[in-house]
Amino acid sequence: MAAADSTALKLAPPTATPGYRTAPHNIEAEQGLLGAILVNNDAFYRVSDFLEPRHFFEPLHQHIYEVAASLIRANKIATPITLKTFLPADLDLGGVTVAQYLARLAAEATTIINAHDYGRTIYDLAQRRDLIRIGEDMVNVAFDAPVDFAPRAQIEDAERRLYELAETGRYDGGFQRFAQALTTAVDMAARAYQRDGRLSGIATGLRDLDAKMGGLQSSDLIIVAGRPGMGKTALATNIAYNIAHAWRGEISPDGHMKTVNGGIVGFFSLEMSAEQLATRIIAERTGISSSTIRRGGITEADFETIKDHTIELQDLKFYVDETGGLSIAQLAARARRLKRQKGLDLLVVDYIQLLQGSARRQSESRVQEVTEITTNLKALAKELNVPVLALSQLSRQVENRDDKRPQLSDLRESGSIEQDADVVLFVFREEYYLANKEPRPGTPEHEKWMTEMALVHGKAEVIIGKQRHGPTGTVELHFDASVTRFGDLARDVAHH
Secondary structure (H helix, E strand, C coil): CCCCCCCCCCCCCCCCCCCCCCCCCCHHHHHHHHHHHHHCCHHHHHHCCCCCHHHCCCHHHHHHHHHHHHHHHCCCCCCHHHHHCCCCCCCCCCCCCHHHHHHHHHHHHHHCCCHHHHHHHHHHHHHHHHHHHHHHHHHHHHHHCCCCCCHHHHHHHHHHHHHHHHHHCCCCCCCCHHHHHCCHHHHHHHHHHHCHHHCCCECCCCHHHHHHHCCECCCCEEEEEECCCCCHHHHHHHHHHHHHHCCEEEECCCCCEEEEECCCEEEEECCCCHHHHHHHHHHHHHCCCHHHHHHCCCCHHHHHHHHHHHHHHCCCCEEEECCCCCEHHHHHHHHHHHHHHCCCCEEEEECHHHCECCHHHHHHCHHHHHHHHHHHHHHHHHHHCCCEEEEEECCHHHHHCCCCCCCHHHHCCCCCHHHHCCEEEEEECHHHHHHCCCCCCCCHHHHHHHHHHHHHCCEEEEEEEEECCCCCEEEEEEEEHHHCEEEECCHHHHHC
């Protein structure tokens, strides 16, 4: 090994045998930065927002940086004298004691002009070491993988690790100081102030629902449950459209697009094709029913209306994945990729029972599989820091009751949905059930039925069965079945 150059301090020689490649590192940069911090504690604040102890290659340096950081953050002074009491005194550094080593670090460092550049160098090398580690693991696992270990699973794992690395590596110091200095709460209030309805979460665009929920909160798992025909998909599509339509972004100082209002939506449509979803949104926007559009029973005027709306819909920040039967791991990998490439503020999954868990869970039972899926959806919401709106089918037991309003107990048999969810919404339409019970026309029952129908016509209830951040209760919405559109109930109607 060549002698270290005269200005750098001699550390115990690395254990690597000559001929082997050592991981990329730069001991001189580490020593220079630590010295600069010991001479002038302000230097620490030039690197503290991105440099962590683990980024140093030399374990002793990790320790010195950690101790210095805790002293400086506690408003104490970090010098060779104050530091040495926290370090093991009996360390032999190639014939130099810890106290001497620290003193020499400080003495050598007076020439450093830019601590930030040294910090960047150390950080970049640490990232390269992380990349090497991920790469080596990939190669080793691929060589030694058991027969039943699908390459797909390895790709997803590697993708997750690279994603984590990319995410932590993005906030390269500098422009973050102001945001870090402000507490998160003030930050949240400021963001809420800029948003529609001044909500802490993302506005769903449905006034009364927003009032009760404060919008969709990031890292929440929001379950929308109901029986078929109640309009779960319609509600999710309406909310997703409202959010994508309200999207406004601005370029933040670090060059990334930041959402100021509304949001970028990722929609996993496991049941309907993207084209069906688009038809529904067109119907909802134009007021021309989907069946009319599908059958081609539209007038020329209708077609013009559709054309006008389509132009407006083309720029929507709305991404649809229509792959059926996705596994939860694939869904997570695709969501991460969308966030990385296009951005992501809301994820919609339509619906949970159409997802697959891991092969291991499938062999156990459906309940355990659904449990695994919801637990992973909640974890994904936290990891990506966005609300996840997941739809869930309810079991038939609801139909056996006189009052067919769903309740939390209806979720019991579907694994841990109730525990994992931050919010549970049930969609319920009395009109749907009543319409199927029409008595024979002309009878007194029929008149009574007509009166009842008139009361519930075009109304839907969203029942908030659980909410971590707010009240439970029922929100009444207007529902137009022909174009599957939910809207606010006109105020005067609500009082009658």
